[in-house]
Amino acid sequence: MRHIKIERATDGIATLILDNADGRMNVVNDAFIADMEAVTAEITADGSITGVIVTSAKSTFMAGADLKKLAGGFTPHEALVFSQRASRMHRAMETSGKPWVAALNGLALGGGFELALACHYRVLVDDPKAVVGLPEVNVGLLPGSGGTVRLGIFTGMKTAIDLLLSGRSVAPQEALALGIVDEVVSAANLIDRARAWLGTNPDPVREWDKKGWVPPHKKGMTVPENSAAYMMAVAEVARKGYNAPAPLAILASVFEGLQLPFDKALSVESKYFAKLLSGPVARNIIRTSFISKQAAEKGARRPANIPVSQVRKVAVLGAGMMGAGIACVSAAAGIAVVLLDRDVPTAEKGKAYTAKVQAKLVQGGKLDQAQADAILARITPTDDYALLEGCDLVVEAVFEDTAIKAETTRKAEAVLPETAVFGSNTSTLPIGQLAQASQRPAQFIGIHFFSPVDRMGLVEVILGKQTSPETLARALDFIGQLRKTPIVVNDSRGFYTSRVFQTLIHEGAAMLNDGVPPAVIENAAKAIGMPVGPLALLDELTVDLPLKIVEQAIAEDGDKHIPPAGVAVLRKMRDEIGRPSRKAGGGFYEYPEGGKKRLWPGLAKHFPVGLGYDVEELKQRFLYAQAMETARCLEEGVLETPEDADLGAVFGWGFPLWTGGTISYIDTVGIETFVAESDRLAQKHGPRFLPSAWLRDKASRREPIYPAEAGVDGTKAA
Template sequence: MTDFIYEKDADGIVTVTMDMQGQSANTMNERYVPGMDEVLSKLRAEDVLKGVVFASAKKTFFAGGDLGLILGIDKADDETFHYIEENKRPYRELEQLPVPVVAAINGAALGGGYELCLACNHRIIADVKGAVVGLPEVTLGLLPGAGGVVRLTKLLGLEKALPHLTEGKPVKPQAALAEGMVDAVVGSTDELIPAAKAWIKANPDAHTQAWDQKGFRYPGGDALHPKVRQIAVAAPAVLYQKTRGLLPAPAKILDIAVNSMRMGYDAALRNESRGICALAVTPECKAAITTFFFGMQAIKGGKVRPEGDHWQAKSAAILGAGMMGSGIAWAHANAGLPSVLKDMEMDKAEKGKSYTAMLADKRIKRGRMDEAKKDQLLSQIVPATEDSAFEGTDLIIEAVFEDIALKEKVIPETFKMLGENGIYGSNTSTLPISILAESCPDPSRFIGLHFFSPVDKMKVVEIILGEKTSEETLRKAYDYVQQIGYMPIVVNDKRGFFTSRVFSTYLDEGMALMRDGMAPVAVERAGWLAGMPVGPLAVHDETSLVLSQKIRKTHEALDKRLGVENGFSIDMEAGNPIVDAMIEQGRGGRHYGGGFYEYAADGSKSLWSGLDQFAKGNAEISMEDAIDRLLYRQAIETLRCLNEGVLRTEVEANLGGIFAIGFPAHTGGAIQFIRGLGIDTFAARAADLADRFGERFALDASAFDILRDKQAVAA
C-alpha cells in the first residue's frame, strides 16, 4: 500500500499516512477507493485496535476529488450516481469503526479532504502557513458530495454551516476553531500526531459520531425550530440577490442542507449524491472547472509563460502619479517592490503616494492592516520629479496621459535611466505598442503593461507584445506581473488590443438597445440579468463618456497619420452619436457631474430623465434578446481576437474577459460561453441576431474553425 502507509504503535493506535504516488497532492483518484477499502479491511481485522490517526506525507492534507474525472461526466445516470456513492462510501465506513478516529491536518484540507476530516471523530490542525479547511466545491459549480453538506450541517447547524457551504471560502486554523470546524489547534506539524494519539488515549469511547447517537439535536435548532424555518424561507431570496439565478450550485446546496434535517442520515447522504450528479453535468460546472481550476492552474503553473529562467525586478519607476500611476505604486508597495513615483510637480507625486496611505487607512479601519504595515508600504514609494531618481532601475512603467505625442516624448527621455537588463512598459489601453516602440531606443525591451482601474481591485494586467518585443522581455514582463500578485494575460499588438475592444462592444450595445427603443432601466436590468457586474450605462458613466470620445479622436488622428481607415475597427455606430450629444449637453460621466445617471449628494443615483431623446425606434425588445445582444456582442469580438491572433490562448481569453472586463463568471468566459452553448447553437443564434439587429453580430462559418480544430485535438 504505497498510497496509504499503515503503521501501528505499541499502544494499538494506527497511523494512516496518505501519500498518493506520482502526484503532488492526495486526491480521490482511481486508486483512492481500493486503497481506502484495503485500509478499512486491515483496521477491521486488527485484534487490538485503540484508535486511528489520518495524516499526510504531502504539503497539503488532502485535495479532494479528481476534477478531471468530474469534468468528464456527461450524464447524470446510474453509473455517475454509483461513482459518487462509491467515493463517499469509505467515509461512512470510517465513522462506523468502533474506535476513535482523528484527522491530523498538516496543510490544506479542502473539499473531499475536509469531508474526510468531518467523517473523523476529532479534528486537529497545525497553525502553519497554508493550513486551511473548507468546502470550496460551490466555486466550481458543484456541491460537497462526499458527505460535506450533510455532515457540516449536523456539526454546525444550518445557520452556521450555510455560509461555508454556499460561499466556499477557506478558513484558517484559529477561525476554524472558533467556528467549530476543527476541535483543536497545535503550533507545528510535529505536534499533530502526538496530540492526536493523546486525545485517543484520553477519549477511548469517543467513537460514535454525535449524529449517530440517540437523541441527536442540531446546533441552533432542528428542522421545525422557528429560527431554522425562518432561515429556510429567507435564504433563497438572499441567494438569488447574490447569484441572480445564474448559479445552480448554491440553490442546490441550500435545498439539500435544509432537507437533510428532515430525513434519515443515510437517505440524506444519498440525496446529496443525487445533487452532485445533477450539478456535474451543468454548463456552469463545466465552465467553472475548465476556467477557474484548469485555466488558473495553467496561468499560475506557467503553461502559457515563455520558457527561461525566472526574473525578479528589484526596483521600479512609475511615470505619472495620476489614478493609474498611484494604483500601480500601491501594487508595487504591497508586493515589496521599491518604486520611484515620478511626476512633473512634487505635490502631484506626493499626492500619488498618499493614495497608498488612503488605501492602507481603509484596511486599518477594517482590521485588515496595522500601522506598522502601512509605514512599511509607504517606505517603498519615493516621490520624485527628476529622472535621475531612478537611474539604473530594473523596470520603468510609463503611465502618463493617453496621448500618443506625450508618450512619444516621455519614452526616449526616460528610457536612458533603465538598467542594462531592465524592461520598459507602457500602461496604454488602446495605443499600438509597435508604434509607441518606434520612439524607444531599444524596441526589443519595450512592451505594453495595461493595468485596469482601480488597480488595487482589478488584479490583472494585459501584456501587449509589439512587433519588435523580444521573447526575453515578454518573459520578464510575465514574471513581473506575477511577482506583484497579478494575473498576466498576453496579447499581440492591434488597435484596442483585446480588453478595450471587447469592453467597447458592451458599452456600444447598451446604447444600441436604448436607441432601438428599450427603456434605459430595462437595458441596465438586462446587464444585471446577464451576469455583468454593472449595467452598460452605469459602467460607461464610471469610465466616462469624455474618455470614450478622446479615445475615438485619438484613433482618428492615428488613422490620418498612418493613412488608413478605421484602424480601430470596432463598430460603434450606435454609441458615437449618443456620446457626442451627451457631452455637448454637459453630461460627460460621473466624474463630470453626471452622464446617463444623475448623482445625488447622499451617494444615490437615478437614470437621467433626458435619455428618451436617444430612442430612434420603438421596438419591443424582449429581455432574452437584450441579454443575448450584450453577451453575444462581447463573445463575437473575443472570437475575432482569437482568430486574428490578438489572443494567443483560450485560457487567456476566458480569464482575461472575466477579470478585466467582467464577462459573467458563470459562463467561464466568452470562449467557454460559446463552447458551453455548443458552436452550432451559438452560430445559429448569432446569425439570427445579425438578421434582426445588424451586421455587427455576423460571423461566417470559418470564424469557428479555430474552435473546432482545438476541439478535435482535445478529443
C-alpha cells in the same frame, strides 16, 4: 501505500498520516481514495486497533479535490460513480466499529474537511492559517461526499446554508463556536488531545446509525425555522441572480438530506453532485479560474530557453491613478521604484497612495509596521530622469496621448541601461505606434494593468511587431514577481480587453435607443453576472473616452461592429444633453449629495420607452456581443489562445465567471447554436452580430473553439 502512512502504537491506536507522494498538498483523487479504502479495510479487520487518528505530514491537512481531475470531463454516470465512491470511503471509516479522530494540523478545505466531518471527533490546531470549510460552490459544485448531509446535521439548516453558499473559510475559534470542530488546541498538544479523546472510550456508532434514529427535520416543511431558512435562502439566491446551478443544488441537498435516512441522504447528495460535475458550468469555472490561471502564472506563454530574469529597480513614469498603483505593487514585491511625474509634489502624491494601502493592511493585521515602512521606503518620488539610471524595466503610465508618451520615452531611453525593457500601460494606443518613439523597439512592449492595480490580478501583455521574445520573457518574469496573471496578445486597436469590453457599453447604449427602460438595461447586464451595468460604467468612464476610441476606429476602418444607434446615444448625452459623466456632475445617473445614485429621470424624455422588450434577449445580446468580438480577436490573431481569451474576459473586465469566459461561453452554447442565434440577432439588430466565415466554417464542422475532446491538462477526458 503511496499517500498514507500508518503508525501503530502499543496502546491500540493507529495513526494515519496523509502524505501525498505526488504533490505539495494532500488532495482527493483516485489514488488517495484507493489508499484510504485499503487502509480502512485493514483497520476494520484488525482487532488489535482500538481507535484511529488521522493527521497529515504536510503543513496543511488537506486541500480538497484534485481540480485537474474534476475539470477532466465527466459523464453524469462517471460523476455519480466518483461521488458515491468517495461517500462510501467516508462511510467505511464512520462505520468501522472504531472511533476516528481528525487531528487537523492545518487547513482542511473541501474534500479534506469532508473527511474530517466523517471522523467521530475533530481537533483543530489553533493557528489563523488552519481554516476549515467547504468552498465547492466557488467552483460550481457542492461537497459530494457527505459534506452537505453531515454539515446539515451538525449545525442545522441555517448555518449549513451560510457556510455552503458562501464557501467561506472558517477560522478555528469560529469553527469551535459553530460546532464543526470539537476542540481547538495548540500545535504541540494536537496529537495528545486526539489520543486523550480516544482514551475516553467514545461510542464508535454515530447516532444516525443507531436504530430508531429520526432525521432531524423529518417533519420537513412543518419545522418553521427549517422551512423559513430554506425559503429565505432560495429567495436570496434568486435576488443575487446566480447563474450557476450549484447554489440551488446545495440548498436542495441540505434540505432534503435533513429529512431522509442517512444513506438515502448521501445518495441524493451524490445525484446533485453528479449533475453539477458533468455540466458545463463547473468545468468552465475550474478550467478558467484554476487550470488556465495557474498555467499562465507558471509561464505557459513564456518563450523557452531564455534565462529567468528579475527586476530589481523599476521606473514608473506618471504617478497618477495607474502609476501610483503600479508603484505600490512593485514596492510590495520587493522592487525598488523610481516614481516620476512632471513635478515632485505630484510624484509624492502618487507615493502617498502606497502609504494609504499599507496603512490599511497594517490596520487589518495583514502586515506589521516595519514591513509597511520598508515597502514605502522603496519608492523614490521624483521629476528627474537622471534617477532612472540602472532601472531594469520601465512602466510608462502618463496621459493617454501619443506625443506625451513619445516625449517620456525619449527622455527615459537617454538615461536607461541599453538592456532595459520599456513597457507602456496604454489601454488603447497601438504599441507599434508608440514604439516609433523608441530607439529600441525590440525592447518595447505593452504591459497593461487594470484598475485598481493592487486589487486586479490580470495584466495584458501586448506584443508589438518588433517586440523580441526576450522582452516578452522579461515582461512575464516581472509580472510573475508581482504575482499577477498575464495574458499575451498581439498589437491592434484596443488590443483585446479594451476592444471587447467596449461592446458591452455600446450594446447598453443601443438598447436605450431601442426604447428599453434604463433600469431594465442595467438589470439585464447584472442578471448575467456583470458586476456593473453599462450605463453606470459609462458614467464612471465618461462618454468621451469610448466616443474618442470609436470615432477614431470609424474614421480609420469604418468599424461595422459598433452599433451606430449606441454611438448616437453617447453623442447625445455629451453634446445635446450635457451629461457626459459622474465627474461632470451626472450622466445616465444622478448623484445626490450624501445619497445613493439613481437613474436620471430625464432619460425618459430623451430616450422614450418603447412598446416591448424581451429580457432574455437583452441578456443574450450582452453575452453574444462580447463573445462575438472575442471570436473576431481570435480569428484576427490578436488573441492566440482560447485560454488567454477567457482569462482576460473574466479577470480583466468581469465577464461572468460561470461562463468560464467569452470563448468557453461560445463552446457551452454550442458553436452551431451560437452561429444560428447570431444570425438571428444580426437580422434584428445589425451586422455587429454577423458571424464571420471562420466561425461558420467551425460551426459547419461542429468544431468547438477549445480543442475537442482534450481535457484541460491536455489529457483525454476521463
